[in-house]
Every structure is written in C-alpha cells, then in structure tokens.
Amino acid sequence: MTMQLVYFSWIRERVGKSEESMQLPGDVKTVDDLIDHLCSINEVYQAALGNKSVVRVAVNQTHVNLDHPVTDADEVAFFPPVTGG
Template identity: 85%
Template structure:
C-alpha cells in the first residue's frame, strides 16, 4: 500500500509518502486511520480527528467506510477551501 500525505498532514507526519504492508484486520479507510494513530503520537496528531481529514483511494475521493487493499494508494489531505 502506498500512503501519500498533503499540506499540514504532510508537515505533521514529516514525510510526503511511504509504503506499508496492510496489516491484517484492516478493511476500511477508518480502520487504516485507527491503525496509523495507534503507531505513535505523530500519526495521531496528523490523523486523529477524522472529521478534518479527507481521503482519496486510487485518486478518487472516498468516505471513511471505503474498503482498502494492499494494492491501493491512499492519500490524506485537509479540507480544500476555495477562494
């Protein structure tokens, strides 16, 4: 699985992307976020408030209940505002 981070999420995580093997028992985006937050406080600070994190799986915006697989690219970014 490829994880990609944008904007202030990237700044808090300290990297723009990383690869990881999807752990067993992780079926949805929400499960993935919970797993990442359990790794350390850095991920928890960046992704802990799911209400302000937007997600794209394979470049398509999805909700927290969207399924994930080891072959996916999952991108995390803050809400986008226009101007």
C-alpha cells in the same frame, strides 16, 4: 504487496514525510481502520490524522468516505479539506 500512502499539506508537515509504503495488518479493511491503525503507531500519526472530521481521503485518486474498503494494492492519499478563496 504494500500500500502506498501519500500525505498533503499540513498532514504531510505533521507526519514529516510526503509518502511511504506500508504493509497492512489483516484487520485493516476500510479507510477508517487504516486511520485507526496509523494513529495507534505513534503520537505523530495521531496528531496528523486523529481528528477524522478534518481529514479527507482518496483511494486510487478517487475521493472516498471512511467506510470505503482498502487493500494492499491501493494508493491512499490524506489531505485537509480544500477551501476556496
């Protein structure tokens, strides 16, 4: 199985795609691990996800914290904080 990753707003713009599928290494157990793994791939992911304080995450369409567990069967969405106006 492969994890489905979805990117929104300026994160999508920085990554250069709206979604992708990815096989996870065995040491990726949490959202935090996933972000660290993505940032280690190249500077594009680092620029998009490196500042974890401004990245929001949903796993299977539920907002979660960085310590939330992930598996290959999950859909993980990354987006910036939502602001009202």
